[in-house]
Amino acid sequence: MADTLLFRFLKSQPKHLKLNNQKLEKIPKLIGKLEGIRHLDLKNNKLKDLPEEVSQLFELEILNLGNNEFEEIPECVLFLTSLTKIHLFGNKIYSINPSFFDSLENLTFLNLNGNELTQVPPEICRLGNLQFLSIDNNKIEELPVEFCALTHLIEVHLAGNRIHSLPLEFGFLNNLERLYLLKNKIRELPESIGKCYKLRILDIAANELRIFPTEIANLPLKELHCEENPLLQHVPVHSVQEEEVLALKEITARFVMKELKDRWSYLRKRIRHYPDIRDMLSQSSKCALCGESFLNTWLECVQFISTKQNIKVKNMSGLVPVRALLCSYKCFNSPGHDYYGVAFP
Known part of the structure; x- marks a missing residue:
């Protein structure tokens, strides 16, 4: 059936070829003759590999291989240097050959949702033009520091993984506008996320977060999703501490x-x-209360801020705990502020 369709398309030399939902187990080698094709849709089949003739589709810009049975990214894809978008969702991909990132420098969109990935290769930093990345519902536990070199990223989806923390250098992603981290195991967001000055949507729901970083209120957030986290509760307890001895x-x-x-x-x-x-x-760092600088010794506190007045998001109301650092117990003991010490059970 696929041969018949390809023979028919050879006469018209289409720019867009759809072979989705055909229950295909193989793609005929004849596909290499469609040299002018720019969009190839092969989703919802039973493909495990592609013929090497696909590597001759030098003008191909969009490739959809979603919902097939690939365990690795086909080697022929490495030669498709004009690719800007590739869909690989719903396969069985468990690892990515680092050479995949060497050839596809024009890639702006990468969808790897619903695979078996356990790590993101450090070589991903070579996708210097990447703007959209989605790796939802895999088995990823951490992101390499090299991930933070993808400074053109605008939207990142990492939901449904096993991530326990983000790299400290996350703030280098200063073009990031939408970040989806729901259903992971994140206990703390890095302070540098406050440098993601374009971040509009942050979804950190269903994690293990207790407190937000200090500069969360400085982000231009429109939506903040943080339900199903063990956030610190606003239950003030009076406490006066003796002044510490500094080194x-x-x-x-x-x-x-x-x-x-x-x-x-x-x-x-x-x-x-x-x-x-x-x-x-x-x-x-600077003391949140007096503004004086300190180096290695500080008191970690929490301030409960309004999501409506301080963060100004529209999708939720109430108070959220935000980390605050004070330089000394002298500041902590001074009257009239709304910073609280953190007591862990």
């Missing part, structure tokens, strides 16, 4: 950082000659 390194670092605010300070002029110290101080 000499911490005391010195705080003094230097305070001096650096003075443009006439002697230290400000001299520190330019000590790049290692400058690098160390660049890792400092």
Whole structure:
């Protein structure tokens, strides 16, 4: 049947060829003659491989291999350098050959939903033009740090996996607008997610999240989904803590950082000659209450903010817990603020 269809298409040389829902187990080699085809739809068949003649479809831009029986991405796909979109959902793919990422530099859309993947290869960073990535319902436990080099990503779907954390460098994805992480095992979002300045939709529902990172309120979120997480509850308990004893390194670092605010300070002029110290101080944070800088010693607190007034999302109301760092118990014990210490059961 497929041969008959291909013979018919050879006469017209179509740009779009549909062979979906045909119960096909093989594709005839004749397909290599359709050199001008740009969109090939082979979804909902029983394919386990493709003939090498497919590699001759140099103008092919969209390839749909969804809902078949592939265990690996066919080798002939590596030669389709004009591809911009590829659908591989609903197969049995358990690993990806790193060479797949070397050839498809024009790829902007990749759908791997519903496969058997246990990891995302570090080589995925070579897909420098990728804008849409969906790997829902696989068995992925973590993302490589190289994932954060995909700076053109706009939409990412990672729902229904086993991911327990995101890379600390996640903030490099500064073009990201939609992020779907529901039904994973994420306990904490990286602080750097606050640098995803275009993020509009964040779905972190059904995870193990207890608290949001400090800059969540600075994101331009329109939708936030966080139901079915063990979020910290707003149950204030009065507590006064004694002032801690700081290490000499911490005391010195705080003094230097305070001096650096003075443009006439002697230290400000001299520190330019000590790049290692400058690098160390660049890792400092600021107290959420007094604004003073600190290096390695802080008090982790929580502030409950309104999703309507502070985050300004439209799809939910109420309070969510957001991490806040205070420089000392002196700040924590001062009256009039709404930061609370975190008590874990």
